[in-house]
Amino acid sequence: MGKPTGFIEYLREVAAETTPLDRIHNWDEFHLPMPEENLRTQGARCMDCGTPFCHTGTIISGMASGCPINNLIPEWNDLVYRGLWKDALDRLHKTNNFPEFTGRVCPAPCEGSCVLGIHNPPVTIKNIEYSIAEKGWQEGWITPNPPSNRTGKKVAVIGSGPAGLAAAAQLNTAGHWVTVYERADRPGGLLMYGIPNMKLDKEDVVMRRLNVLEAEGVTIVCNTEIGKDLPVETLLKEFDAIVLCTGATKPRDLPTDGRDLKGIHFAMDFLTANTKAVLDGHESDQFISAAGKDVVIIGGGDTGTDCVGTSLRHGCNSVTQLEIMPKPPLTRAANNPWPEWPKVYKVDYGQEEAAAKFGDDPRGYLTTATRFEGDENGHVKAIHTVQVEWAKNDKGQFIPQHVPGTEKVVHAQLILLAMGFLGPEQPLLEALGLDRDARSNVKADEQTYTTSLPGVFAAGDCRRGQSLVVWALNEGRGAARECDRYLMKHTDLP
Structure with missing residues (x-):
């Protein structure tokens, strides 16, 4: 060094x-x-x-x-x-x-x-x-660099999130004609609508790179849902290969009493509509506003943090975040040694902002919701919670058990469910007749990314389940390499 x-x-x-x-x-x-x-x-x-x-x-x-x-x-x-x-x-x-x-x-x-x-x-x-x-x-070092030769092969990439864009970039580098299909009105998938603008600017950062990809020869088609706006049969007929990068967008629900009350939303519906409103200049009111409301977010992780930060920017009256897991230690535990990912207490930007405005970290640990309470108009007005402790059941599995006497009622006019995702949406996978694994993800080989349908590959969250952007890039690049090998019988892609 x-x-x-x-x-x-x-x-x-x-x-x-x-x-x-x-x-x-x-x-x-x-x-x-x-x-x-x-x-x-x-x-x-x-x-x-x-x-x-x-x-x-x-x-x-x-x-x-x-x-x-x-x-x-x-x-x-x-x-x-x-x-x-x-x-x-x-x-x-x-x-x-x-x-x-x-x-x-x-x-x-x-x-x-x-x-x-x-x-x-x-x-x-x-x-x-x-x-x-x-x-x-x-410095102007990042400029379009289209391939010098084209193979004549056509590849469709379904989904313009990080996995899809990585696959498209690599396949285009190999000389294939790549078309990326996105059902939303703007490209980028998770990068565009799943991550708030204050973490990842859309116009100056995301679109900057997408413009380079298009200048290099990648075609991006928005407002097109495969199986609905464009038949699956047309795709299979017109393209030499398909790479599925649809993500894991089916949210985990909380089926408890009062779930059908107004004012209870999935976190991604809240975040997506807000980002669209920000990009559209708030010319419409077609987003879920936290302004003047007591907000309760159920679930931690990045999505929960983004809900905290977004609610604060709306001007919420208060924000509370419930996590069913215990509070992490300040330093590595004995069973979490280096080089494992350190499972330690961290204050992310949303919690830092909430503490600055309201005086404390908004997270409550070892807490779960038992039911939602509504008003006379069918709108949520409170959430009933209880503390839990993790103990083994008769099968030796750790499960959360309610602690008697710890029940609490928290007033709330907006509740956001940020409890992760169960897997990809199924209609497209059913239309293609693809095999799925036990978690409803696309069943694809871990080394070749091949599905049960020849010429169709899968990468990212739709294959591995909910994960990090960097894993999506890994999978998109890997699927592109194997797709190139399938098309050309060899590959020079890394």
Whole structure:
């Protein structure tokens, strides 16, 4: 490394952010750029550690340890330290089609497995990745690079989320004619409508990259749902191969008393409608507003956090977030050793904003809803909760059990269900006659991404279940490689 003793000499520094009480009044990204000299210093903290676990992408205890797309992290950290930004961008693009996306929204499993992180705060890998990408755009280094030759093969990619876009980018690089179909009015899938604008800007960041893809020859068709607006039979007839990247968009429900009351919504319905309203300039009122309401969010994770941040920007009266799991420890538990993903207590941007406005972290742990209470107009007015403890049942499985005497009533006029997803929607899969696994995902080989229908591949959440954007990129790239092999009998794609 350029600075072998950098990890000893320099402390971890993260990018500054707009203050919570300021940023909740707009939908702008709130991360501020870090000066180049500071970034080079942070790159210098990367150790010559021999075995860099940061880019291994291994699954340990069911979670990612290291980067799932095997980013060459030590290499571009060193290049940043030496001021070789264009070389760093080239190394980054070798494994990551969209580093400006992951640099913003990835939870950074790479940092969780950083060797330096065993005893000190890890290298600020995510911020360096983001900065390399933004430097590339600012300097004009990222430009359309269409393939020099075309194979004449046509591939349809269903879904324009991260997996679909990664597959499309790679297949286009191989020279195939790629058409991406998206049922929404704007392309990007999860990147466009599933992640709020303050985390990932749509016009200046998402569309910036999509415009480059189109200039490289990728065709993106919106407002088209396969099986509804375009028959499956037409797709099978007109294309040489199909890559399914539809995501896992079937939300987990909470079937309890009062569920049919007005004012109870799935989190993604809330977030999607809001982002559309932001992009449309709030010219219509076709979104779910939290303004002036007491909001209760059931479920944690990124989606729950995004609901907190969005509700605050609407001007909610209060916000409460219920999590059925216990509060994580402040430091790694004995059964969560490095290089596993650290299951420790974190305060994300939404909770930080709620604490700044209302005085405390909005999360309540080991709590579940027992029923919803409505008013005389059929609108929710309260949620009844109880605390739980996790104990083994007669089969040896840990299940939540209600703790008597801990019942509570929380007033709420808006309740958002953010409890994850059960798998992909089924109509398209049924129309194609594809085999599914026990979780209703598309059954596709883990190495070749092939489904039960020859020439049809599956990648991303519709194959592996709800996961991270970076795993979607991994799968999209992998499916593209195997699709190219299917079409050409060999492949040069990584």
